[in-house]
Amino acid sequence: MAHAVTMNEVERYENQLTPGWGKLMMWVFLCSDAMSFAGLLAAYGAVRLGSSNWPVPSEKLDVPLTALNTFILICSSVTMVKALSAIRHGDRKGFLGWLAATMTGGASFLGIQAYEWTHLIHEGMTIQGNPWGVSTLFGATFFILTGFHGCHVLSGVIYLFCIFVRGAQGAYGDENYSPVEIAGLYWHFVDLIWILVFTFVYLIS
């Protein structure tokens, strides 16, 4: 016979899973987002393996510049965990400083990527083709993968800016830092995905 679920039972199961629903929901979102990227990377791999005239990426793309961009994103992940660490210890000034550094890293990443895109488009590489006589899907997969990731970075910078504004208003402290932790999860995920995109799109020849 069915019985009404009491609040205690709900909390018992919630506590077995995670400290809070917000964090769990962010993880669930990240899992679904990971599948989006997995699908794109799988399609990229299948298209690339099936092409007889795929170019050597390092001959067409600026690998050193993108390596620098990768390093910037890795640094922004460290500044993000330092921001979380600061607010966990009640250091609001340190939190805002590290968060500002994280946003600067994200904005720098976007700026460098915009420069790279502009350079490639001026060379004639578009989503529909390229002037080098190599697979037309080279440009399509490059722009879709890096563009989809770039949208995530842009969303992340906006998200962090909202957290920054709320933090500056005193919304977070050593007893209330869950929104910062959740935003951090998103930011690190963006970093994690870029690590894979950088390897598969830029480094593997």
Added chain:
Amino acid sequence: MSNKTDDHAEPNYWMVWLALAILTAVELLVARAPGPKSFVVFSLCALALAKAALVALYFMHLKFEKYALILIVMSPLLLSAIMYIGLVPDAITHLHWLPH
């Protein structure tokens, strides 16, 4: 709202950062290294997965999460693996760049 449920020793984030930076440098060296292409590709994939694991375990604090949450987070990996395995038969027929 309190978050005092996730009290754990804070990892040395700068060491993780250093490891990520070194692994990125190693990736750049491996990508230019002469040798069997399949070995280079395998090494690059392994290095990328190691870096991704470092980010997930220490920056996303997955190492310190509850077991049930870790299982939930691992589910996309399993599904992705199934998807990639499903693509293998087709991919093998197109491996034109490997020496025959």
